[in-house]
Amino acid sequence: MSLLSIRDLRTEFSGPAGIARAVDGVSFDVEPGEIFGIVGESGCGKSATCRSILHLFGGAPARIAGGEILLEGTGDLARMTERDLSRVRGREVAFIFQDPLTALNPTMRIGKQIAEVIRCHRKVSKAEARAAALELLREVQVTSPERRLDAYPHELSGGLRQRVVIAMALALRPRLIIADEPTTALDVTVQDQILRLLRERRDSTGTSIILVTHDLGVVSQICDRMAVMYAGRVVETGSVRQVLDTPLHPYTRALLAALPGQTGRERDLTPIEGSPPGLISPPPGCRFAPRCRFARPECAVGQPPALHPRGETAHLDACILTEVPDVLA
Ligand SMILES: Nc1ncnc2c1ncn2[C@@H]1O[C@H](COP(=O)(O)OP(=O)(O)OP(=O)(O)O)[C@@H](O)[C@H]1O
Numbered sequence: 001m002s003l004l005s006i007r008d009l010r011t012e013f014s015g016p017a018g019i020a021r022a023v024d025g026v027s028f029d030v031e032p033g034e035i036f037g038i039v040g041e042s043g044c045g046k047s048a049t050c051r052s053i054l055h056l057f058g059g060a061p062a063r064i065a066g067g068e069i070l071l072e073g074t075g076d077l078a079r080m081t082e083r084d085l086s087r088v089r090g091r092e093v094a095f096i097f098q099d100p101l102t103a104l105n106p107t108m109r110i111g112k113q114i115a116e117v118i119r120c121h122r123k124v125s126k127a128e129a130r131a132a133a134l135e136l137l138r139e140v141q142v143t144s145p146e147r148r149l150d151a152y153p154h155e156l157s158g159g160l161r162q163r164v165v166i167a168m169a170l171a172l173r174p175r176l177i178i179a180d181e182p183t184t185a186l187d188v189t190v191q192d193q194i195l196r197l198l199r200e201r202r203d204s205t206g207t208s209i210i211l212v213t214h215d216l217g218v219v220s221q222i223c224d225r226m227a228v229m230y231a232g233r234v235v236e237t238g239s240v241r242q243v244l245d246t247p248l249h250p251y252t253r254a255l256l257a258a259l260p261g262q263t264g265r266e267r268d269l270t271p272i273e274g275s276p277p278g279l280i281s282p283p284p285g286c287r288f289a290p291r292c293r294f295a296r297p298e299c300a301v302g303q304p305p306a307l308h309p310r311g312e313t314a315h316l317d318a319c320i321l322t323e324v325p326d327v328l329a
């Protein structure tokens, strides 16, 4: 059984211009011990999907309007009360945000912040929690951990702060870590170190990780399976090799063709023309149809097909066309 099964999830944000269906029928599974990547253009609902899992909307006017978020052995998180969710957060599922500064309290020493995560959920003495915090800093390879325990967040570099956030996420040994663009605020070498750290944790503890990123290179490096999102929906999912080596959906193909460095030359970049639709009143039919060079009249009508297998059963996509010409973009 999967560790996490998301089924037909729908999440809405209400605003003055209407209701944005940021997540509109998303389904995917995360298996024990796997790193699952979610990619897609800005605004396609990656964060909204992740935030829905623990109902962490940061005060935004969001609600889960339907679907299921089944955590193995725990139940449907979509329907859980705030009180029950508070027992799942951190302990079973932990969240790593993009900007470590928003996750840390600027006025509290980091040793105390990590210790408080532990003391919130476990009955341990202050000294034991501090010792555990020190051990966690070692685990995330913070140098001179004894000294860092008494530092304030602003005294640390961005990379160190993100390590502290990861230490907090690991503190209660969760079964699933959701990392929403954990490295975009960091420079490239530090990005590499943080991603390696996450992969090592998965290797040593079997924790599953959902990793949201804009970077297909990162997905190819550390993810096992992945989903490609477009305008609130998953358009393709499968193993990283299946999706990146033999992309099925025209959007995935366009995304890959838009990658710089495919042939090592910047001028070979083929950007995807146009922009994604608004999510308040998206076009009928396939939402990618207005930008798709393979679109036919029927693509813009009715509901697009649900994710379905094509050839290999674990590789699914949501395109109406049975044959997409075998050229990129
Ligand atoms: N705080 C908010 N208030 C209102 N609408 C929101 C809010 N946050 C997100 N949305 C809506 O949800 C949609 C999806 O946003 P989301 O943050 O999930 O995108 P994303 O894929 O994570 O993008 P990015 O790559 O830029 O992080 C947005 O296009 C917008 O319509």
Ligand SMILES: [Mg+2]
Pocket: 046, 047, 048, 180
């Ligand atoms: Mg986001």
